[in-house]
Amino acid sequence: xxxxxxxxxxxxxxxxxxxxxxxxxxxxxxxxxxxxxxxxxxxxxxxxxxxxxxxxxxxxxxxxxxxxxxxxxxxxxxxxxxxxxxxxxxxxxxxx
Amino acid sequence: xxxxxxxxxxxxxxxxxxxxxxxxxxxxxxxxxxxxxxxxxxxxxxxxxxxxxxxxxxxxxxxxxxxxxxxxxxxxxxxxxxxxxxxxxxxxxxxxxxxxxxxxxxxxxxxxxxxxxxxxxxxxxxxxxxxxxxxxxxxxxxxxxxxxxxxxxxxxxxxxxxxxxxxxxxxxxxxxxxxxxxxxxxxxxxxxxxxxxxxxxxxxxxxxxxxxxxxxxxxxxxxxxxxxxxxxxxxxxxxxxxxxxxxxxxxxxxxxxxxxxxxxxxxxxxxxxxxxxxxxxxxxxxxxxxxxxxxxxxxxxxxxxxxxxxxxxxxxxxxxxxxxxxxxxxxxxxxxxxxxxxxxxxxxxxxxxxxxxxxxxxxxxxxxxxxxxxxxxxxxxxxxxxxxxxxxxxxxxxxxxxxxxxxxxxxxxxxxxxxxxxxxxxxxxxxxxxxxxxxxxxxxxxxxxxxxxxxxxxxxxxxxxxxxxxxxxxxxxxxxxxxx
Numbered sequence: 001x002x003x004x005x006x007x008x009x010x011x012x013x014x015x016x017x018x019x020x021x022x023x024x025x026x027x028x029x030x031x032x033x034x035x036x037x038x039x040x041x042x043x044x045x046x047x048x049x050x051x052x053x054x055x056x057x058x059x060x061x062x063x064x065x066x067x068x069x070x071x072x073x074x075x076x077x078x079x080x081x082x083x084x085x086x087x088x089x090x091x092x093x094x095x096x
Numbered sequence: 097x098x099x100x101x102x103x104x105x106x107x108x109x110x111x112x113x114x115x116x117x118x119x120x121x122x123x124x125x126x127x128x129x130x131x132x133x134x135x136x137x138x139x140x141x142x143x144x145x146x147x148x149x150x151x152x153x154x155x156x157x158x159x160x161x162x163x164x165x166x167x168x169x170x171x172x173x174x175x176x177x178x179x180x181x182x183x184x185x186x187x188x189x190x191x192x193x194x195x196x197x198x199x200x201x202x203x204x205x206x207x208x209x210x211x212x213x214x215x216x217x218x219x220x221x222x223x224x225x226x227x228x229x230x231x232x233x234x235x236x237x238x239x240x241x242x243x244x245x246x247x248x249x250x251x252x253x254x255x256x257x258x259x260x261x262x263x264x265x266x267x268x269x270x271x272x273x274x275x276x277x278x279x280x281x282x283x284x285x286x287x288x289x290x291x292x293x294x295x296x297x298x299x300x301x302x303x304x305x306x307x308x309x310x311x312x313x314x315x316x317x318x319x320x321x322x323x324x325x326x327x328x329x330x331x332x333x334x335x336x337x338x339x340x341x342x343x344x345x346x347x348x349x350x351x352x353x354x355x356x357x358x359x360x361x362x363x364x365x366x367x368x369x370x371x372x373x374x375x376x377x378x379x380x381x382x383x384x385x386x387x388x389x390x391x392x393x394x395x396x397x398x399x400x401x402x403x404x405x406x407x408x409x410x411x412x413x414x415x416x417x418x419x420x421x422x423x424x425x426x427x428x429x430x431x432x433x434x435x436x437x438x439x440x441x442x443x444x445x446x447x448x449x450x451x452x453x454x455x456x457x458x459x460x461x462x463x464x465x466x467x468x469x470x471x472x473x474x475x476x477x478x479x480x481x482x483x484x485x486x487x488x489x490x491x492x493x494x495x496x497x498x499x500x501x502x503x504x505x506x507x508x509x510x511x512x513x514x515x516x517x518x519x520x521x522x523x524x525x526x527x528x529x530x531x532x533x534x535x536x537x538x539x540x541x542x543x544x545x546x547x548x549x550x551x552x553x554x555x556x557x558x559x560x561x562x563x564x565x566x567x568x569x570x571x572x573x574x575x576x577x578x579x580x
Binding site for chain 2: 008009011012013015016017018019020021024028031032034035036038039041042043044045047050051052053054055056057061062063064072073076077079080081082083089091092093094
């Protein structure tokens with residue numbers, strides 16, 4: 001059984017860029033432990049040499065002609081952005 | 097109007113017995129009078145709908161050709177992008193967002209002259225089995241408003257079952273079309289992975305997601321599938337295989353058809369009343385000329401764990417894009433990472449966070465092999481089960497859901513119990529196979545029961561033929577809930 005401590009939850013939340021409220025963190029560790037415990041069922045199966053299936057249908061890729069077509073209009077895209085400056089998405093400072 | 101099928105409405109409109117505008121007004125009227133009870137709609141597009149209906153009437157007045165769904169009102173799940181009209185995925189993180197582009201399926205139903213009347217409720221980001229994870233409100237089951245609609249396409253199922261619209265589009269990642277269809281007593285189809293373009297469908301788990309129709313009858317569902325199926329240059333996972341004529345062979349019966357019954361789907365956890373109704377449905381199909389054989393899908397008990405590892409892993413990656421930069425909600429903070437974290441904390445609901453956490457864990461260093469890779473291997477074993485079973489039969493018959501609609505709040509505190517609602521539907525997503533749910537009875541409390549058929553890859557025709565045969569021998573699909 002996996003043990004999901006508050007510390008593990010904190011680490012996963014950091015990887016997922018999620019800020020958890022103190023009450024969420026405790027609840028998640030309990031719930032994730034239970035759910036992952038259930039998933040341990042899979043260990044009953046010997047999967048040595050079993051290939052992985054990442055896609056339901058291994059069809060061939062569908063190509064389109066390599067022709068330039070217009071993309072989305074810049075104005076339409078920027079109109080939905082939370083913050084815009086000079087034709088770009090404005091974000092908090094990244095470089096000091 | 098609500099007694100008419102999509103097909104009948106369409107026929108009456110092209111025969112000029114009624115106008116598309118009158119049909120649209122009746123649908124809007126029905127939404128206004130009943131939606132407060134069942135809460136299917138997140139946004140009604142009254143203006144857009146009337147404009148689309150009038151356009152159909154204008155074409156007909158000029159004797160111009162119209163599309164195969166001309167004048168038929170349709171509801172769209174709110175994870176399908178509608179250009180210039182709000183698309184929220186029932187999440188606060190996208191509240192108010194108006195997509196700058198149209199989903200291919202929306203373009204296709206519009207090109208077929210259907211009349212989209214609005215966007216319907218769902219579990220946030222399609223994560224859930226009861227519509228209780230909508231960030232806005234849950235939808236109610238029209239057969240008993242204290243019960244859930246099922247999910248995640250709950251609004252789609254409720255809008256159709258309540259007679260507001262004859263057709264709806266939903267999406268199905270683990271049963272999200274078939275389970276609410278079953279719980280609301282209507283028809284829902286998850287087509288084969290790759291049959292329908294997903295361009296403009298907001299992604300949850302990309303190796304599992306598929307768009308499909310919900311309707312009162314198999315015939316109506318087939319009409320809508322016909323319109324949305326087929327190759328799209330904008331989705332490289334959508335096949336360029338020709339789309340057959342789905343309605344053509346639908347009436348040809350099922351004499352000589354072999355139906356496989358997987359014993360694993362009739363064992364513990366199955367509600368006795370659901371089991372009895374499905375047993376009866378087997379008999380109906382046998383009497384109609386099908387041969388029943390036992391088949392075995394030995395890895396069934398591992399499918400739920402496999403599904404929830406793969407789906408959450410893919411979700412954790414797909415949902416990384418909601419970071420407050422390009423669209424939707426942004427929470428202010430003084431540096432970029434803090435802005436990401438605060439935006440996601442405010443914008444996502446509990447189940448979405450839980451699944452992102454699960455998926456992130458399963459993909460993280462040290463756990464990848466034990467969880468994610470293991471699940472991909474078991475997925476292979478599950479696929480082999482189905483390949484083997486389909487050597488012995490043409491179609492597989494199971495219950496759609498282990499229970500009828502449950503009470504609101506009954507499973508919200510126990511995520512694992514909620515996940516178990518998907519136990520019979522998820523294999524079709526893991527394998528990419530087509531599945532349909534059709535009504536096959538009611539329990540002693542008057543709640544609908546659904547029957548699931550799973551077909552061979554790209555054999556939607558056989559599914560439709562079998563389902564149509566069943567409906568021609570039964571009248572469950574004609575029962576309607578009573579709403580004030």
